[in-house]
Amino acid sequence: MESSLSPLERQRLASLLAAVATLLLLFFALAVALPLLPPKLGDPFWQLSFTAALCSNSFLALLAVLLLNLAAALLPEAEWLLGRRQLVGGLCRWVAFAFLLLIPLQGHAAWRALDWAGAAESRDARQELARIAQFRQAVVSADSVAALQVNLAAIQAPPLGAVDQSQSLAAIKSGLLAQLQAVEQRAKATSGGQVADGSGSVPGKALDPAKLLALGKDCLRVVLLSLGFASAFAAAAQRKGSALSVRAEWSQAMEVRLEEGRSRRLEKLAWQEEERLRRQELEELQKFQERQHNLVAARQEPPAAARQPAGAGRGQDRSRRGGVDASYFEALAGDSEVLAGEDKLPPG
Numbered sequence: 001m002e003s004s005l006s007p008l009e010r011q012r013l014a015s016l017l018a019a020v021a022t023l024l025l026l027f028f029a030l031a032v033a034l035p036l037l038p039p040k041l042g043d044p045f046w047q048l049s050f051t052a053a054l055c056s057n058s059f060l061a062l063l064a065v066l067l068l069n070l071a072a073a074l075l076p077e078a079e080w081l082l083g084r085r086q087l088v089g090g091l092c093r094w095v096a097f098a099f100l101l102l103i104p105l106q107g108h109a110a111w112r113a114l115d116w117a118g119a120a121e122s123r124d125a126r127q128e129l130a131r132i133a134q135f136r137q138a139v140v141s142a143d144s145v146a147a148l149q150v151n152l153a154a155i156q157a158p159p160l161g162a163v164d165q166s167q168s169l170a171a172i173k174s175g176l177l178a179q180l181q182a183v184e185q186r187a188k189a190t191s192g193g194q195v196a197d198g199s200g201s202v203p204g205k206a207l208d209p210a211k212l213l214a215l216g217k218d219c220l221r222v223v224l225l226s227l228g229f230a231s232a233f234a235a236a237a238q239r240k241g242s243a244l245s246v247r248a249e250w251s252q253a254m255e256v257r258l259e260e261g262r263s264r265r266l267e268k269l270a271w272q273e274e275e276r277l278r279r280q281e282l283e284e285l286q287k288f289q290e291r292q293h294n295l296v297a298a299r300q301e302p303p304a305a306a307r308q309p310a311g312a313g314r315g316q317d318r319s320r321r322g323g324v325d326a327s328y329f330e331a332l333a334g335d336s337e338v339l340a341g342e343d344k345l346p347p348g
Contacts, residue, residue: 010074014081017071024064031057044112051106052218055225058099062229065092065236092237099230106222110215128187132180139176145169 005013032053040046065088072085138155142148145160148169152159160172
């Protein structure tokens with residue numbers, strides 16, 4: 001653009017862009033402020049109107065910021081444009097933060113608006129039922145047509161017509177009471193069909209589903225627009241002494257946080273793996289020590305023959321010798337008996 005435009009043309013175009021940006025900012029302020037005068041900060045319906053007007057006209061302010069940045073980029077040697085861009089960039093930080101605050105404000109205002117609407121319907125229903133009861137008392141207490149006229153005038157009710165006055169008092173009372181009964185039924189239906197309690201209060205009916213749907217759509221619209229404008233103004237915002245926009249700084253901070261979280265997870269996994277390997281080595285070492293202990297115990301245990309008592313062999317030898325000697329003496333005893341028998345035989 002610098003090669004296609006002369007310095008004079010660039011200066012003229014930059015001044016025009018700056019003037020249009022200032023005019024758009026003025027239009028934005030008027031479009032938001034004028035419909036909301038006088039301010040009613042405690043009124044939830046005024047708060048809803050404020051958020052709706054702000055989100056509906058904030059594109060003017062965003063366009064003004066864009067034109068001002070273009071003007072400063074087109075004429076970078078102009079100090080007044082650079083100073084104005086820095087001022088707007090600093091203000092855009094607070095504007096982005098304000099749009100984020102609109103989200104809870106919209107929810108709180110919608111909740112209070114529902115509460116106020118229900119209370120208003122309940123209050124109107126109570127007033128209507130009290131008026132009906134007062135009218136009924138005036139009709140019932142009258143003992144003549146003239147007294148009925150006086151009672152109606154006392155409660156500031158419409159007077160009887162000429163046709164009504166020509167009828168009997170009973171007919172007039174019957175007609176008026178029937179009308180009051182119909183009006184009372186409609187009032188109770190409006191209040192939710194519930195009879196007033198002992199204190200005379202009538203619970204308000206829930207809002208019309210169409211109104212609830214419209215309120216929900218408005219809330220969703222404000223929330224989405226608030227997020228979008230917050231992101232856009234954060235992209236245009238810039239801290240003093242920083243070369244990056246606020247949104248870029250947010251992105252970098254988010255990336256750093258994510259990287260720190262990833263590093264912590266990797267360190268935790270590595271520590272768990274190291275602990276697992278340490279436990280595995282400890283278990284293998286214990287098993288090896290148990291095997292070594294069993295081998296040493298097996299080597300130190302004597303054989304079965306060596307474990308026999310010392311007197312056991314001598315007893316066996318003695319029994320063995322005793323067995324041989326007994327057979328010898330038995331043989332000797334047998335020979336003696338044979339010789340004795342031979343001596344007893346008669347001689348030849």
